[in-house]
Amino acid sequence: MPRWIIVIVPKKLGWSIIMLVCCLGLLFYFGSEPMAIYTLNLANSEIKYDIMLDPGHGGIDPGAIGKGDIYEKHYVLDIVLQMAEILEDQGLKVGLTRDHDRDVSHLVDKGTRHRRDLLGRFKLMNQAKLGISVHANATKDPTESxxxxxxxxxxxxxxxxAQIVLEELEKVQVLNERKVVPRNTLILLKANPPVILVEVGFMTNPTDLEKLGDPQFRTNLAHALSDGIIKFVQWRSAEKTENSI
Ligand SMILES: [Zn+2]
Known part of the structure; x- marks a missing residue:
């Protein structure tokens, strides 16, 4: 066999493999979630708020349902509206993904209602320097709290x-997880700014449900979460000053 064939064939094969890998990579990327996120990131890079507050669910989506037809969407909205007042009083420019009983699926054109709602919230998160999504949990085991x-x-x-907020939260509510929990599967957490998702308790646990039904407890939660946010904002600006010296 002439020598040039031995050299050229592997080269061609090499390029074919590279092209194939590239095509497969592009196919995977454009047809998957990262692409949707990438598009939304590009479309919404203008920062309008110091913080974006996201009360989970809303509208036709009740979120977790507690005994007696009690909906997560109402409790988290109440907590977040109080947080908005507290944080505005502290001088932060606050954005809300919703301020009444509706979802935000109207912000995105394609996909199922649930998907559009999720990406709508993601889109809004990217308009802030910081974000928090507030939820109440549900599980089959009623002892989880x-x-x-x-x-x-x-x-x-x-x-x-997350750690700073957890420390404040611990002052008013028991913890299900002693430490902050890492996740890379929650879309909201993938937004440009730091975003945390807080489950304030379990709608399926009788004690938590009773607590959440108490307006004073919800006010305590709003203050604890806001205190954590303020402390983190202060920590972050101190870090920036230190790094710039
Ligand atoms: Zn929820």
Whole structure:
């Protein structure tokens, strides 16, 4: 066999493999979630708020349902509206994904209602320097109770943010998870700014449900979450000043 064939064939094969890998990579990327997120990131890079507050669910989506037809969407909205007042009083420019009983699926054109709602919230998160999504949990086991704070896995700043909020939350509510919980599957956490998702308790746990039904407890939660946010904002600006010296 002439020598040039031995050289050329592997080269061609090499390029074919590279092209194939590239095509498969592009196919996977454009047809998958990262592409949707990428598009929304590009479309919404203008920062309008210091913080975006997201009360979960709303409208036809009740979220978790507690005994007696009690809906998560109402409790988290009440907590978040109080947080908005507290944080505005502290001088922060606050954005809300919703301020009444509706979802935000109207912000995105394609996909199922649930998907459009989720991406609508994601889109709004990207308009802020910081974000928090507030929820109440549900599970089959009625003994599960307490708060959980999720943050984006492998993002150091997000973890610090989550830890500071957890420390404040612990003052008013028992914890389900002693430590902040990393997640890389929750879309909201993948937004540009640090975003945490807080489960304030379990709608399926009788004690948590009773607590959440108490307006004073919801006010306590609103203050604890806001205190955590303020402390993180202060920590972050101190870090920036230190780094710029
Ligand atoms: Zn929820």
């Amino acid at each position: 307490g708060a959980i704070v999720f943050y984006m896995k492998d993002r150091y700043i997000d973890k610090v943010y």
